[in-house]
Amino acid sequence: MKIPIYFNARFLTQAVTGVQRYAEEFVYALDSLIENKVINTEEYQLIMLSPKNIKREINVKHIQLQIVGKLSGHLWEQLELPFYSAKGLLVNLCNTGPVLNWRQVVAIHDLAIKRHPEAFSSLFRIWYLVLFNILTRSSKLVITNSNFSKQELMEVFPLRQEKVKVSYLGCEHVLRVNSNEDIISKLNLDNKQYILSVSTLNPLKNFQLTISALDVLKDQNVYLVIAGGVNDNIFEPAKLEINRNIIYAGYVDEPELRALYEKAICFVYPSIYEGFGLPPLEAMSLGCPVITSTAASLPEICGDSALYCDPSDYYSLADQIKRVMSDEKLRNTLIDKGKERARAFRWQACVKQIFDAVKKVLDDENRNRS
Structure with missing residues (x-):
């Protein structure tokens, strides 16, 4: 039996x-x-x-x-x-x-x-x-x-x-769907440089750090796209400041998310706490350079295939975003190392x-x- x-x-x-x-x-x-x-x-x-x-x-x-x-x-x-x-x-x-x-x-x-x-x-x-x-x-x-x-x-x-x-x-699930680039026009991102953040809106994802870093980069003409829903039954609301260069995409489906990863300058994930951290690996799989924080499990998961910032210092994050935007060789290195890293998961x-x-x-x- x-x-x-x-x-x-x-x-x-x-x-x-x-x-x-x-x-x-x-x-x-x-x-x-x-x-x-x-x-x-x-x-x-x-x-x-x-x-x-x-x-x-x-x-x-x-x-x-x-x-x-x-x-x-x-x-x-x-x-x-x-x-x-x-x-x-x-x-x-x-x-x-x-x-x-x-x-x-x-x-x-x-x-x-x-x-x-x-x-x-x-x-x-x-x-x-x-x-x-x-x-x-x-x-x-x-x-x-x-x-x-x-x-x-x-x-x-x-x-x-x-x-x-x-x-x-x-993380290979992100490779199974076809990209839907309609989301780029829908969010009015054509011909715009943007960095991407993906997660449920909760305080541990540290979105405010990215928004503050964006203020430091205001002369760079770069946008921040935040993709993800919110569940107030679970998380305390994330109280975020308003910035004209921030685009809240809300919930997006998997084909739209793939397009956002593929078109972004980089993916930013400055979490305060993560038990694993799947979105950075999704970004790596799709050739999007990753900047994440030194907190919790993130260095263990991302290894030397990402840039790191101090999760309490928005200047640290702004400096890393600047590096990715200005150094094409560094960006390509991160893309190659990220794809190799993601294949191990x-x-x-x-x-x-x-x-x-x-x-x-x-x-x-x-x-x-x-």
């Missing part, structure tokens, strides 16, 4: 931000690895469990999707998911999971909620701190995205090193590492029972 491995697919009912992107790419990569016989599932039955209010379809051959329960959201996850996943091991990919399940794996992508609580709404902060405290203790395995985040988890929670598995994310490698770790959890269970 096959061993059931369940995947918490509540992410299919949510808007796509970083963790939902991770979960969807995880499932697609896992399906591809099975199709190509890299992962053997003769012993396992792979099943996604989701509440009924699905927003997106996910087309895979080797992983079942079962719609279960009558509830939705956190209530479904806490009250119904434990019942429907009781016969197997549950894998949670998006920071959350049922507190009443002691046979599960959880992915915790960062500890921003703990290190920078001021950036989050009160209800969100309280609930997630409770969840993290319980899940880190009760889960068989904790997955995270960087050695930086692993160290954070081990400092904050009583976790043994072997209980935390690091697996870097992939692939979703299938990420998923193979995690699936092997999940299998080890099941093997350990079997040994303990025998």
Whole structure:
């Protein structure tokens, strides 16, 4: 009889931000690895469990999707998911999971909620701190995205090193879509130089630093395009100053985002805190030079393929933008090194590492029972 491995697919009912992107790419990569016989599932039955209010379809051959329960959201996850996943091991990919399940794996992508609580709404902060405290203790395995985040988890929670598995994310998804350059005209960017920032508008992304750097560069006739939505239910609003050279694109789809990356002078990502930082790798994949901050996991992920700024010093960021704008040789070097760096981050490698770790959890269970 096959061993059931369940995947918490509540992410299919949510808007796509970083963790939902991770979960969807995880499932697609896992399906591809099975199709190509890299992962053997003769012993396992792979099943996604989701509440009924699905927003997106996910087309895979080797992983079942079962719609279960009558509830939705956190209530479904806490009250119904434990019942429907009781016969197997549950894998949670998006920071959350049922507190009443002691046979599960959880992915915790960062500890921003703990290190920078001021950036989050009160209800969100309280609930997630409770969840993290319980899940880190009760889960068989904790997955995270960087050695930086692993160290954070081990400092904050009583976790043994072997209980935390690091697996870097992939970034090749940006290469799968065709560029839609209509967004350039739509934002009135034809014949304009612009730098690009991409993220949900929240204080940890440090957009104000980029805006202040733009003031220093006002004689350069350069624009800043900010692409990304906002969720006040999660984050405290980012209070940004108005500047005539700032263009708020809001949410853009993937073909539009690719065009914005490809046409930008550079990509700027001066975050205060990141557990991984996927957008810089997306930019590198598409030949857009990256300037990021020295904070948290970003040097670990970007290596020597980006320029770095002090996240508290907008003159530092302005100087790096000037360098990219004025030095064609430097810009080309960053483009070449960035593409090479991005090729090292692939979703299938990420998923193979995690699936092997999940299998080890099941093997350990079997040994303990025998």
